[in-house]
Amino acid sequence: GDSVTQMEGPVTLSEEAFLTINCTYTATGYPSLFWYVQYPGEGLQLLLKATKADDKGSNKGFEATYRKETTSFHLEKGSVQVSDSAVYFCALSKSGGYQKVTFGTGTKLQVIP
Amino acid sequence: DSGVTQTPKHLITATGQRVTLRCSPRSGDLSVYWYQQSLDQGLQFLIQYYNGEERAKGNILERFSAQQFPDLHSELNLSSLELGDSALYFCASSLGSQIQSDTQYFGPGTRLTVL
Numbered sequence: 430g431d432s433v434t435q436m437e438g439p440v441t442l443s444e445e446a447f448l449t450i451n452c453t454y455t456a457t458g459y460p461s462l463f464w465y466v467q468y469p470g471e472g473l474q475l476l477l478k479a480t481k482a483d484d485k486g487s488n489k490g491f492e493a494t495y496r497k498e499t500t501s502f503h504l505e506k507g508s509v510q511v512s513d514s515a516v517y518f519c520a521l522s523k524s525g526g527y528q529k530v531t532f533g534t535g536t537k538l539q540v541i542p
Numbered sequence: 543d544s545g546v547t548q549t550p551k552h553l554i555t556a557t558g559q560r561v562t563l564r565c566s567p568r569s570g571d572l573s574v575y576w577y578q579q580s581l582d583q584g585l586q587f588l589i590q591y592y593n594g595e596e597r598a599k600g601n602i603l604e605r606f607s608a609q610q611f612p613d614l615h616s617e618l619n620l621s622s623l624e625l626g627d628s629a630l631y632f633c634a635s636s637l638g639s640q641i642q643s644d645t646q647y648f649g650p651g652t653r654l655t656v657l
């Protein structure tokens with residue numbers, strides 16, 4: 430079945446450091462890929478998405494490119510802030526005969542001043 | 543604030559009992575999704591309703607059921623509760639029916655504790 434694999438956390442970075450959170454997927458067909466962020470005590474928020482190969486999603490300084498050849502959707506940010514501390518989830522979804530959403534296990538990011 | 547509301551915020555109950563979780567989508571959204579977040583299973587998609595009809599089904603147990611009413615609010619019913627059902631249950635909504643492309647807006651969740 431479909432699956433999403435994220436790098437284990439927690440990830441601890443100093444403010445203004447470069448961030449990469451790896452995400453790879455296994456899926457048949459042509460899934461869409463998403464990054465969600467969950468702040469403490471809150472629900473998920475969509476951070477960015479890409480619906481086809483080579484698409485780049487971007488939002489709030491975060492970017493991720495849908496790489497079909499490496500089945501990856503790594504999240505990057507050039508300079509993290511303390512306010513970026515949260516749990517980040519990579520996910521895929523598929524439509525067609527059987528729609529569903531599959532999430533990774535989440536990666537906790539802690540940014541220290 | 544996403545505009546999605548969920549009640550109650552917290553629910554504590556005993557094994558074998560039945561509970562109902564409620565979700566009101568954002569104004570104008572026709573789809574409602576239910577998710578379960580637990581320590582051992584992670585985040586799992588349960589089910590989607592679009593304009594009153596079931597649209598997609600994920601890892602929803604037979605003991606669980608959901609429905610979407612004409613006013614578009616949705617309820618998730620959990621019965622014969624087990625300790626392992628303790629989790630955070632999220633509802634999300636979107637404008638359309640396409641799980642692959644529509645942006646989902648998540649509510650704050652209902653934390654269920656089964657004792």
